[in-house]
Amino acid sequence: MSVTLDVKKDHISDRKSKTVLLAAPRGFCAGVDRAIQIVERSIEKFGAPVYVRHEIVHNRHVVDRLTGLGAVFVEELDECPDDRPVVFSAHGVPKSVPKAAQARELTFLDATCPLVSKVHVEAERHAKEGLHILLIGHEGHPEVIGTMGQLPAGQMSLIETEEDARTFEPVNGQKLSLVTQTTLSVDDTADIIEILKARFPDIALPYKEDICYATTNRQAAVKAIAERCDLLLVIGSKTSSNSKRLVEVGAKAGSDEAVLISSSDAIDWDAIDKADVIGLSAGASAPEYLTDGVLAALRSRYDVSCQEVEVTKEKVIFRLPRLLLDK
Known part of the structure; x- marks a missing residue:
């Protein structure tokens, strides 16, 4: 006589565990x-x-x-x-x-x-005071085109790099002032400003920092998690200046790898598989549902433990x- 035993095996998950550090603030400003x-x-x-x-x-x-x-x-x-x-x-x-x-x-x-408009107003004020304006920014970016277009040609010069800051020479001893694109790397911009201040001690600086609060906050949040990350994912467009700066900031702040992705469809799963701790942020023009989509995609493949790391609250x-x- 044969007996069939109904043996229920304990389910043992073969899914890998991943820790996700979620930067805050992130996304829309x-x-x-x-x-x-x-x-x-x-x-x-x-x-x-x-x-x-x-x-x-x-x-x-x-x-x-x-x-x-x-x-x-x-x-x-x-x-x-x-x-x-x-x-x-x-x-x-x-x-x-x-x-x-x-x-x-x-x-x-x-x-x-309105924070870009503030830079426009600053530039016009400096011009009325007879100052030549140095604009720190990226050539061809719409914000830079718009800011330089507030004044007649020749009243503003673009400074993109530290080398530009070291080599710029004012014409006929003209007095200088400074404005910046709002979506730059806080640290890189500070380095350029220090070079300009050392060369031109009387340069007129912005009344208040031109890099916007949202750019500053998102970079601070990425810095807060980067050193703990095997991989940092930043959600944003390749044409988004503030998103690309987040990737650069994360890499400099200690993340083993930092990459820009447009959505969950662009995830490199081989890279994810090798990472134990994954950082996640999003540029200021990336909607929150894209972050939700990346988290959902990660949870579909791994056991995910998610921890939000918030450096400040935004109420603007x-x-x-x-x-x-x-x-």
């Missing part, structure tokens, strides 16, 4: 949130399509979602019809752009981040343009 709301509210108020000059923020997921709502993204104002509203991106635009919009009697809304809110508040 107040300026990005305001810019996206301006596009959304414009579509609600005026109907689709609403034109947007340049990507409203540097994130393809955001742009694609707004396109689905009825936004049309263009690079130049002459691509916009006369009878539809146009929104200027969060990065800011040269003065010639709103001037051209006014000449065509277009309805336009300026989604320039920027007002929307009056045109969108009027009934």
Whole structure:
């Protein structure tokens, strides 16, 4: 007589364990949130399509979602019809752009981040005082193009590197002032500023640091976790300056490896498999659902223990343009 025994084996998981250190703050800043709301509210108020000059923020997921709502993204104002509203991106635009919009009697809304606008005001004030302005930033970035476009050609010089700072020579002993792009590496920018201050002790500095609070906070959060990380993942676009700076900051702060990914679809699973402690952050133009997606993808393959490391809380809110508040 044969007896069949119903033996229940204890389930032993063969899933690897991973620790995720989640940097905070991360993701959307107040300026990005305001810019996206301006596009959304414009579509609600005026109907689709609403034109947007340049990507409203540097994130393809955001742009694609707004396109689905009825936004049309263009690079130049002459691509916009006369009878539809146009929104200027969060990065800011040269003065010639709103001037051209006014000449065509277009309805336009300026989604320039108020902290970028602050730099524009500083530059104009320095120019009125007869100072030549040095702008620390990256050539070709929309924010730099917009800032340099606040003044006539020749009144501002771009400083990209420490070498630029060492070799710049003012013309005819002109007095100097300094402004910076808002999304730079805090540490790298400080090094450039020190070189300029040593060479030109009388250079007029910003009343308050130009690098925005969100850039500073996100870099501080990455520094707080980097040394403990085998691998740091930063979610953001390749065109996003602040996201690329987070990768650089993480690598310098001690992460064994730091990489930029656009979403969970771009994860290098071989690299993940080798890492025990994974850091996770997101640039200021990356929506939180992308962070959620990366965590979900990690949890689908590993036993994940997640710890949020918060360096500060952000409570900044920027007002929307009056045109969108009027009934």
